[in-house]
Amino acid sequence: MRNIAQRVGIDIGTALYTLRFDDPQYLEVAAREFSSVTPENEMKWESLEPEPGRYTFEGADRIVDFAQRNGQRIWGHTLVWHSQLPGWLAQGNFSSEQLKTLLKNHIQAVVGRYRGKVSRWDVVNEAFNEDGTLRDTIWSRAFGGPEYIAQAFRWAHEADPNALLFYNDYNLEFPGPKADAVLQLLTQLRAQGVPIHGVGFQGHLSLRYGFPDASTLVNHLKRFTDAGFYIAFTEVDVRMALPRNTVQELAQAQLFSQLLSACLALPRCLSYTVWGFPDKYSWVPDFFPGEGDATPFNNDYTPKPAYHQLRLTLALSGGAPARVRP
Ligand code: XIL
Numbered sequence: 001m002r003n004i005a006q007r008v009g010i011d012i013g014t015a016l017y018t019l020r021f022d023d024p025q026y027l028e029v030a031a032r033e034f035s036s037v038t039p040e041n042e043m044k045w046e047s048l049e050p051e052p053g054r055y056t057f058e059g060a061d062r063i064v065d066f067a068q069r070n071g072q073r074i075w076g077h078t079l080v081w082h083s084q085l086p087g088w089l090a091q092g093n094f095s096s097e098q099l100k101t102l103l104k105n106h107i108q109a110v111v112g113r114y115r116g117k118v119s120r121w122d123v124v125n126e127a128f129n130e131d132g133t134l135r136d137t138i139w140s141r142a143f144g145g146p147e148y149i150a151q152a153f154r155w156a157h158e159a160d161p162n163a164l165l166f167y168n169d170y171n172l173e174f175p176g177p178k179a180d181a182v183l184q185l186l187t188q189l190r191a192q193g194v195p196i197h198g199v200g201f202q203g204h205l206s207l208r209y210g211f212p213d214a215s216t217l218v219n220h221l222k223r224f225t226d227a228g229f230y231i232a233f234t235e236v237d238v239r240m241a242l243p244r245n246t247v248q249e250l251a252q253a254q255l256f257s258q259l260l261s262a263c264l265a266l267p268r269c270l271s272y273t274v275w276g277f278p279d280k281y282s283w284v285p286d287f288f289p290g291e292g293d294a295t296p297f298n299n300d301y302t303p304k305p306a307y308h309q310l311r312l313t314l315a316l317s318g319g320a321p322a323r324v325r326p
Helices: 002-008 024-033 058-069 096-113 138-143 147-159 177-191 214-226 246-265 305-315
Strands: 011-016 036-039 073-080 118-125 164-169 198-201 204-206 230-241 269-274
Touching: 002 011, 002 305, 011 024, 011 073, 024 058, 036 058, 036 269, 058 073, 073 096, 073 147, 073 269, 096 118, 096 138, 096 147, 118 147, 138 147, 147 164, 147 177, 164 177, 164 230, 177 198, 177 214, 214 230, 214 246, 230 246, 246 269, 246 305
Parallel strands: 011 036, 011 269, 036 073, 073 118, 118 164, 164 198, 198 230, 204 230, 230 269
Antiparallel strands: none
16 A cells, blocks of 8 residues: 555554564564554553653664554644643652643653654643533643643644644544534644644544544535644544355445545545554454454454455545645
């Protein structure tokens, strides 16, 4: 896929998890098919600083090394989140001032270490609720509101002025109060000069729910690109009730490809990343009981219809508009 994607001018990525690195087929497919990689867990706070002041960059470094050896872009994930924080931080009873300092130091240590290597960062992850209100987290409490979002982007930009900085969230593919609130806040911050360059649409879909049709999706995403943001699909998977049948496989292929088509239709869409492979290594069965088979590859690494459909969508994209690139 990566060769066709390169001709089209977008990156096609995957999450990579070092836990799977002793599986040679995993590494072989990762290198062959994808032009971008996102550490699935290795750049989260709990992985990078399990004890105060003791940084553990080994896992993140292994992914960076793999990507560099294979000529792949590295998408950093994620600097500010409420989840997968180390216990010492989440249960630390720190004052607001202490938390602000901890956050600034964390962002600058991590972005600084990978300066020039990680070219896109998910700076803030999942800050909004479905109803469009700000999620109540250790960060929103420390700063007394959304100011932490602005500060996080400023600090990341200081640490690497060349990296593209993203706000990333789930269900943003769906028109509604959450997407509205994100667009509104980011537009406002940008107008104030906060260095926010793009919006990541995670793209965790389920066959259980309805999904916007192709033109609704493109029009929805276009609101973000019209506001001047780059966009990307950052964590695409399509889960289904198990065991699956042929119709589910084809429906999955169609949804995977519908998101890719929307990306291709919009000149400021930079990349399309799937959240891991093959099915047996996906996070889905652990988090959504009864659902699974969410990736484009079978457990034996043979391609599913979703894989073929993604390739086809890239190969038939001759009519897509020219890309806008940083
Ligand atoms: C998931 C990983 O895939 C799992 O391995 C981990 O146990 C939990 O996190 N949104 C995100 C990702 O931004 O970081 C999450 O990744 C999936 C949902």
